[in-house]
Amino acid sequence: MSLNTQIPEVLWAQRSNKDDAEKNVIYLTVLIPDAVDPKINLTPEKLVIDSKSGANAHYAVQIDFFKDIDVEKSKYSVTGRYIFFVLYKKELQEEFWPRLTKEKLRLHWLRTDFDRWVDEDEQEAQPEVSPFGAGGMPDLSALGGMGGMDFSQFGNLGGAGAGEDASDSEPELEEEEEVGSNEKKE
Structure with a gap:
């Protein structure tokens, strides 16, 4: 049985720095679910x-880079949902690459990774992306909790409380008249 070859979706983002090679990278995510070998x-x-x-x-893709990559320094990780790459640009430069690929083509499978993207003029202010991040929840401690709200003041707002039967707190309903009954209620 022959498998049809598909091109996986590829997401990318970048950082550039003319002085620090560690901040001169391409983040590339190739979405291949349950990649086998x-x-x-x-x-x-x-x-x-x-x-x-x-x-x-079956998935296959070839990406011809806009400029050269430092292969020795670059790394990747295969997970259950994707293959994630941190590719180090060979040439240190302040400016972003105008695109990922050598040819100036619109490729339907290549998209910007907005979760990792920062604007060129804001990249120094952004924290470094953890390329093989642990995931999880963001640190919410900076939000200051619930503004000092004391939840104990909401102790008795009505309704069934501890040890109280819910049927005791509901009003009694009047008896309903049967449909089709000819008797008049007095």
Whole structure:
């Protein structure tokens, strides 16, 4: 049985810094659910991925980079939902790449990763992205809790309380007249 080859969705974001190579990176997320034995070939000029999926699908993509990547420094991680890359740009420069790919084409499978993207003029103020992040909830301690709200003041707002039967607190209903009854109620 032959599998149809699909191009996976690819998300990307970048940082640039002319002085610090650690801040001169491309974040690349290749969405391949349940990747089985992915074949990854990273060269300075391109990335080629070929993988089967647990869903009995075949994925393949080739990305020819706008400029060269430092292969030795770059790294990746395969998870159950995607393959995540931190690709280090070979040339240190302050300006962002205008696009990820060498050719100036609109590729339907390539999109901006807005979860990791920062504007070029705001990148120094942004905290570093944890490329292989632990996920979880953000730190909410800076929000200051509930503004000092004391929930004990809401102790008795009516309704059934502890040890009280809910039927005791409801008003009694009047008896209903049967439908079709000819008797008049006095």
